[in-house]
Amino acid sequence: MATDIPSPDARPARSGRRSGDSTTRTDILVAARTLFGENGFTKTSMRAIAAEAGVDVALVSYHFGNKRGLFSAVMEIPGDPVLRVTTAAAGPREDLGRRLITTFITLWENDDTGVALRAMLRSAVNDEGAATAFGDFASGAMMPAIATTTGLSTETVRAIGSCIFGLAVMRYLIRAEAFTALTTDDVIEQFGPRLQAIVDADT
Template sequence: MVDKSPRRPGRRTGDSTARDDILRAAQNLFGRNGFKNTSMRSVATEAGVDVALVPYYFGSKHGLFVAALEVPIDPADQILRATDCPRDELGKRMITEFTGVWEGIETGSAMQGLLRSAINDESRPSAFAEFASSEMVPLVAQSTDVSVETARIVVSMLFGVATMRYLLGVPLFADLTRDEVIAQWGPRIQQVIDGD
């Protein structure tokens, strides 16, 4: 006889695969529908779990997306660390933190994989682009006290360096030491911030 009683909310009992199921569902839905059009409820439905388990495991939609990207850092945490300094030091601090993540032993290859997949995978560009537009750029603007337009330029400068140096390996970028990158880009990013 099949038990037709309604499923009780909360964690599954026993050896649960709920977290993995949620993560797989999130990757599918973010890839298919983008960041904005994917809700935690739709992820829970796709995974066949109670909606309360999504924030239980991932905290928020933002946390779920970061986990779905399979990167070892939270971009929001990184932005806040990079902007926790006096305004006249933001350019140098931001490029220093940014290159540190891209060249880190535990983070570099994952970040390169993320950028590669965001460019090449047809499902990921829209999700990552929406996330950058709705979460990352506004957070840079807020944490640096600049306009969204200025934050957009700063983020494009940082990801331009990442693309040319770490993804494409263009010699004019890749042959520089990290200290040279910081020395060249820090003042230019600062000029953009100061011009706001």
């Protein structure tokens, strides 16, 4: 698998590999944060992260499952974002816009997941490494997964993504009153049909 091939610029492993001491998980997160920030999500392999952390690659899988799980932990995103969006995307096409915005707004308004997602958004805006990591993740993992699940074109998925994340920026980062004044139901009722119009325009 591609994620198991070390990148050309992968750093040599540090001496003294560990088999599972108390700092292993933290070391992996630090290494992953560095490499995701430098190389993006798709070009960073699990082996490169393990080498940077000075651990066996099996420990990365043990602690985080897979690269998406590790990325979610680094960005402090609750759960697997790709699984969440593909679950929402699966189903009748004629109701796709409403399902997507309902899933989105529910996660961002939830007391547990919303705090982490807003922190992730601020980090992506203020930190170049976080922006590189999340941008590449969205382009290389999330959008292709939505396109595959729905059968929509890349251009249509891109338009949907720009609307949803534009809403996130205006509502949760800039906190523009025109967006914060909307209730959760308002967001669903106003944005659902408009996202559906983008879906329906895909031929």
